[in-house]
Amino acid sequence: MHTNVATNHTNTEILQLLLQLGMTSGGSFAIWRKPKTNNIEIVLDETTIPVKVDLSIEKLDPGFIVHPFADQMDKKAYFIKANKYFSFELDNPLATADLPEWAKIQLTNQKRLSPNAIRDLLSKQTLTHKTKTSKSSEEKAHFIQLVKKGIEAIQQKQLEKVVPARTKTISIPLDFNLGSTLLNLMDSYPNAFINFFHLPHVGTWIGASPETLIETKGDTFYTMSLAGTQKASGDNPLKSVAWTQKEIEEQALVSRYIVACFKKIRLREYEEHGPKTVMAGNLLHLRSDFRINMQETGFPELGSIMLELLHPTSAVCGMPRREAHDFLQEFEGFDRSFYSGFLGSVNIQGSTSIYVNLRTASLHDDQATLYAGAGVTEDSDPEKEWEETELKCQIIGRFIQNPSA
Known part of the structure; x- marks a missing residue:
């Protein structure tokens, strides 16, 4: 008598299979894990x-x-x-039989790709958006000048605050394993929205x-104001942290901006908690949380309203x-593309969770920007x-550069 034995797969194997299905489908796909959860989607x-x-x-x-x-x-x-x-x-072994029918059919008909083959697929993408690269010394000089221009604009009362950005291009190593990299990010940053998406x-x-x-x-409805950054240090960084007036005011500006948005639509009933210190990887930030009952306040479409x-x-x-937007468009000197835009799941299992696209990199031509x-x-x-910005670039x-980091 012949017995079929179900083969259990590791998290890395399942993720590699799903990435392979996505990259070879010819279409768009996204893989993510929400903060403080153990669920990959x-x-x-x-x-x-x-x-x-x-x-x-x-x-x-x-x-x-x-x-x-x-x-x-x-x-x-864009919408996938x-x-x-x-x-x-995660950590719940899956057998081939547990995979959805569409995945089983495709995997049966496909040759299993090596982790490096997925890297090769990435390098062959034709993109509408590419960031020009420059020497790091030129990048630093440009960014320092940009910050000085921002300070001048604030001193002249043209702006209250501005958030200039920069890019840094690194090479993707030959042994880059996308599945392992995603799992290591999930393990290292339990409070972050870990995501990967591909739009042909x-x-x-x-x-x-x-x-x-x-x-x-x-x-x-929920939103947050997150600002102020310093490196986590010591045995208990959340207890020993000290914030400067600059960082406290920077975060307060973001909170006031959210409250101003509520006032604009005449929404007066909301909960505000914070600010408190939170950890994101090896960085500390100040955060305030805002909650609203959409039914009690009569704003059933508050998600779309506040998004705008x-x-x-x-x-x-x-x-x-x-x-501030006009200042950045004039002086920043590169196209941010999806960086500091937003992304996330919509109307999946009764909830919508959209995040600011931070601590992020675009993958192209054997390089990551x-x-x-x-x-x-x-x-x-x-x-x-x-x-x-150097500390923030290191996060991804x-x-x-070292998937087991």
Whole structure:
């Protein structure tokens, strides 16, 4: 008698299989793990041309949304519809039989790719967006000058705060294993939104964002203000941290901006908690949390309303928003693409969770372009702001260059 024995797969194997299915499908897909959860999710849409949608998120089908930093001319976002969806718990061994039917069929018909083959697939992508590279000394000189310009604009009362950003391009090593890298990010940053998405001919990105833009579940709406950065140090960094007036004021500006958005729509009933110190990897930030009951306040579409009002937040752009945005467009010197835009799951299992696209990198041509910004106020020190961006670049960069970091 012949017995079929179910083969259990490790987390790395399952993730590699799902990445292979996505990369060889010809379509768009996203893989993610929400903060403080143990659940990996994937959506796959095999349509070869990426789809764009309006930002009325309450009316959207289940899927994954990706919006750049700058407003699109058509005011739309990329959307990966959950034509195929699967989720599984980490550390819960899966047998082939546990995979969804669509995955089993494709895996049966496909040759198993090596981890390096997925890297090769990434390097063959034709992208509409590429960032020009320059020497690190030129990058630093440009960024320092940009910060000084920002401080001058604040001193002249043109701006209250501005958040200049920069890029850093690193090579992707030959032994780069995308599945292992994602799992190591999940293990190292339990409080971050770990994500990977691929839009054919548009971009392929990996990230570990610490910042929720909006979240809706049932009648509850949630957002946060996150700003101020310093390196975690000592045995108990959350207890020993000391914040400067510059960092406290920087975070307070973001909170005031959120409250101003509430006032704009005459929403008066909200809970505000904080600010408190939170840890994101090896960095500390100040965070305040805001909660609203959408039914009690009569705002059933608050998710879409606040998405439009909040993005781009003062934490990634500055204040006043329009003037800060114009300053960055004029002087920053590169296209942010999806960096400091937003991304996340929409209407999946009764909830929408959208995050600011921070601590992120685009993957292309055997290289990764890292993105980071720093909040500039009148009290900023240009050299320290550069060091802050270096620390932020390391969050993703060290995992790409050393997957077991």
